[in-house]
Amino acid sequence: MGLLDRLSGLLGLKKKEVHVLCLGLDNSGKTTIINKLKPSNAQSQDIVPTIGFNIEKFKSSSLSFTVFDMSGQGRYRNLWEHYYKEGQAIIFVIDSSDRLRMVVAKEELDTLLNHPDIKHRRIPILFFANKMDLRDAVTSVKVSQLLCLENIKDKPWHICASDAIKGEGLQEGVDWLQAVKTSNAILYCKTGSCICITSVFNGEMLL
Numbered sequence: 001m002g003l004l005d006r007l008s009g010l011l012g013l014k015k016k017e018v019h020v021l022c023l024g025l026d027n028s029g030k031t032t033i034i035n036k037l038k039p040s041n042a043q044s045q046d047i048v049p050t051i052g053f054n055i056e057k058f059k060s061s062s063l064s065f066t067v068f069d070m071s072g073q074g075r076y077r078n079l080w081e082h083y084y085k086e087g088q089a090i091i092f093v094i095d096s097s098d099r100l101r102m103v104v105a106k107e108e109l110d111t112l113l114n115h116p117d118i119k120h121r122r123i124p125i126l127f128f129a130n131k132m133d134l135r136d137a138v139t140s141v142k143v144s145q146l147l148c149l150e151n152i153k154d155k156p157w158h159i160c161a162s163d164a165i166k167g168e169g170l171q172e173g174v175d176w177l178q179a180v181k182t183s184n185a186i187l188y189c190k191t192g193s194c195i196c197i198t199s200v201f202n203g204e205m206l207l
């Protein structure tokens with residue numbers, strides 16, 4: 001780290017960096033989501049299936065995110081675990097219209113949650129129930145039921161319905177991620193059929 005970097009860090013001018021792993025099955029929309037979160041002049045026009053992984057960056061108001069955008073294709077999924085130790089947050093993307101492969105998404109999520117590098121850490125997980133614009137898409141509440149998210153008791157998590165093409169729902173997710181990475185306390189609450197997580201940041205309720 002250079003002197004200027006160190007100085008700006010000390011003065012609080014430099015945004016804290018968070019390493020994020022972006023996981024989920026192929027075609028779920030991971031790269032489309034990450035691309036949409038970048039400044040418009042840095043966005044690609046053509047999104048192609050990811051080979052291996054790509055490293056991308058985007059910023060929120062107080063954090064700088066470095067994202068490992070992993071390929072979700074079966075033959076590359078065994079790469080994911082090599083990056084678990086570096087991950088400080090996870091974005092897990094689900095194609096809400098792909099009912100057939102929801103069970104595969106659940107298997108991959110369960111494998112992730114039981115991995116020794118993840119199991120005992122309070123690493124936050126942001127789920128995007130993506131492709132909400134498609135006719136066959138199920139609701140985010142249904143996605144959380146199909147993935148049994150209520151069983152995740154030891155990690156802060158949040159699910160957002162999203163349409164990555166239009167960019168809808170993405171900011172809500174980033175706001176949650178920022179809040180959880182800068183907060184001291186997380187409160188879980190479950191009301192009726194709506195599952196949500198309430199974050200407390202500087203003593204204020206955020207969600």
Ligand SMILES: Nc1nc2c(ncn2[C@@H]2O[C@H](COP(=O)(O)OP(=O)(O)OP(=O)(O)O)[C@@H](O)[C@H]2O)c(=O)[nH]1
Nearest residue numbers: 026027028029030031032049050071072131163164
């Ligand atoms: N209708 C719709 N299509 C989407 C949405 N998000 C992504 N797509 C499309 O889904 C396809 C796959 O998107 P990607 O972002 O490449 O998916 P990925 O998860 O990165 O896939 P891999 O890199 O193979 O793991 C592309 O054709 C996208 O345009 C969405 O919210 N709605």
Ligand SMILES: [Mg+2]
Nearest residue numbers: 030031049050
């Ligand atoms: Mg991709």
